[in-house]
Amino acid sequence: MTTTQIIVPTYNECENINQLVLMLLELPVDVSVIVVDDNSPDGTGQLADQLAEQHPGRVRVIHRSGKLGLGTAYLAGYREAFTLQPDFIITMDADFSHHPRFIPSMVEKAGNGFDLVIGSRYVPGGDTPDFPWYRRLLSWGANQFAHVLLGLRARDATAGFRCYRREVLETLPIDSIKSSGYSFLIEMLFLVQNAGYRVGEVPIIFEDRKLGQSKISQQEIVKALNTVFRLFFRRLSG
């Protein structure tokens, strides 16, 4: 059986973290979990420590001093995962928008020759049932930019629910990525596709979080546009 490390960045997810980690550990795939907590004021980091104590070897926690952003949280998680040499590395939100039930199909596809598998809202079978029209429009617009300006082929270029082949991640110049949040995800996909790796998507139903609050601001969208233009000019200059 293959091994998978799941990276879960957290900031104030005390209502979600316990249930999420327990659900992940019960999946019919060999997974372990790395929580990257940015000193959440609500005590998520302590809850994660308790989970690590209860499940030695299967749950690890990286504590950072304060809210340093999603991009660098992923990077810290990757670095820890590299030391454990799993076959696959998954990233996901802690809020159940990325539901654990989709992980087996993502891992299966990654095992069938795909270097990156995206848990995708925009392939047949995927959906965002809770999105009001303006969020659909915004998300559609962001993907149009990514497709037209950057030539990205994945239908869902901004999704954070991803399964990478570990060897592929290790070859990418990820430490050079400056952007965070949605921008980070677009830049990662840009690197993967341009290195000639194979990208696949499996459908997911993306439900809005029931507990806790979103930490991603509208400002992130503007930053993501910035990133798209920066990468567009990099693409133009070869």
Ligand SMILES: Nc1nc2c(ncn2[C@@H]2O[C@H](COP(=O)(O)OP(=O)(O)O)[C@@H](O)[C@H]2O)c(=O)[nH]1
């Ligand atoms: N470690 C860390 N995690 C973060 C940070 N910002 C957001 N997160 C986590 O990253 C995931 C995505 O954030 P979320 O608020 O759900 O964004 P949204 O899904 O775009 O609304 C969640 O698990 C958050 O707890 C951060 O600065 N540091």
Ligand SMILES: [Mg+2]
């Ligand atoms: Mg979320």
